[in-house]
Amino acid sequence: MKTVLTIAGTDPTGGAGAQADLKTFTAHKVYGMSIITALVAQNTLGVKDIMNVTPQFLEEQFACVFEDIYPDAIKIGMVSETQLIHKIVEQLKKYDAKNIVVDPVMVSTSGSRLLEDSALTALKQELIPLSSIITPNIPEAEVLVNHPIQNKADMLKAAKEISEWYLGYILIKGGHFEECADDLLYHADEVIWLECEHIDNPNTHGSGCTLSSAIASHLALGYDIVTSVKKAKEYITGALKDNLDLGHGSGPLNHCWNMK
Ligand SMILES: Nc1ncnc2c1ncn2[C@@H]1O[C@H](COP(=O)(O)OP(=O)(O)O)[C@@H](O)[C@H]1O
Numbered sequence: 193m194k195t196v197l198t199i200a201g202t203d204p205t206g207g208a209g210a211q212a213d214l215k216t217f218t219a220h221k222v223y224g225m226s227i228i229t230a231l232v233a234q235n236t237l238g239v240k241d242i243m244n245v246t247p248q249f250l251e252e253q254f255a256c257v258f259e260d261i262y263p264d265a266i267k268i269g270m271v272s273e274t275q276l277i278h279k280i281v282e283q284l285k286k287y288d289a290k291n292i293v294v295d296p297v298m299v300s301t302s303g304s305r306l307l308e309d310s311a312l313t314a315l316k317q318e319l320i321p322l323s324s325i326i327t328p329n330i331p332e333a334e335v336l337v338n339h340p341i342q343n344k345a346d347m348l349k350a351a352k353e354i355s356e357w358y359l360g361y362i363l364i365k366g367g368h369f370e371e372c373a374d375d376l377l378y379h380a381d382e383v384i385w386l387e388c389e390h391i392d393n394p395n396t397h398g399s400g401c402t403l404s405s406a407i408a409s410h411l412a413l414g415y416d417i418v419t420s421v422k423k424a425k426e427y428i429t430g431a432l433k434d435n436l437d438l439g440h441g442s443g444p445l446n447h448c449w450n451m452k
């Protein structure tokens with residue numbers, strides 16, 4: 193059985209973070225594991241509190257996973273502090289980790305900051321360079337390029353700018369636009385648009401976590417990056433169309449819609 197690891201924060205209501213990632217791994221028939229960066233008191237309405245783990249505790253979790261069950265692919269989500277990013281970078285290098293997907297989580301769907309301002313430099317200069325693909329949404333891509341992104345032309349411009357300092361694949365997600373949900377996959381002048389109509393579903397909590405975990409699952413299964421992204425886009429679109437309606441805010445997805 194192929195193995196996939198998420199390095200992420202938690203969501204006690206199970207819609208985002210490590211819980212969403214583990215459900216996504218199971219839905220793809222890969223063996224899921226999790227290293228927790230922070231306990232997050234959150235639900236579909238918002239984030240109430242964040243308790244980060246210590247760098248030492250993060251290191252102990254790395255040893256537990258990598259010295260026992262080596263992951264075929266890794267998804268990295270919320271890491272809010274510089275010292276935690278430093279520790280993750282150190283450990284990924286120590287264990288020679290491969291097939292890394294970085295979802296540069298910065299702000300929750302509900303609007304709470306999940307990355308400290310001071311940690312942005314470490315994210316850009318240390319963690320992102322270790323990855324094979326990054327998956328920013330529009331607000332995250334705006335932070336990475338430091339200017340607004342208002343349409344598909346701006347998305348392409350932003351991807352080109354990011355590719356000046358990052359050599360991996362760049363997936364800019366268009367889910368925040370009203371008219372369509374086209375995602376842009378960009379790498380070394382190769383431009384692939386993953387087109388999708390805007391699905392009328394307000395329940396999108398954890399959609400970014402779920403998409404990046406689906407990409408990591410497919411990488412673990414041996415697909416190349418482009419195929420993994422295409423398959424993950426089909427999976428997230430199906431999950432959004434499944435129309436699960438739980439909670440009092442932006443609700444979670446049915447991660448196992450494809451197993452019905
Ligand atoms: N209303 C929607 N209709 C169709 N696809 C969507 C919708 N909202 C999000 N998506 C898709 O879900 C994935 C996650 O995107 P997005 O919601 O932008 O990420 P994040 O959760 O990180 O903000 C992307 O593939 C995006 O295109």
Ligand SMILES: Cc1ncc(COP(=O)(O)O)c(N)n1
Nearest residue numbers: 201202208209398399400401
């Ligand atoms: C622990 C954690 N990680 C990430 C997100 C972002 O979720 P989304 O996928 O909706 O952007 C979240 N709300 N909580």
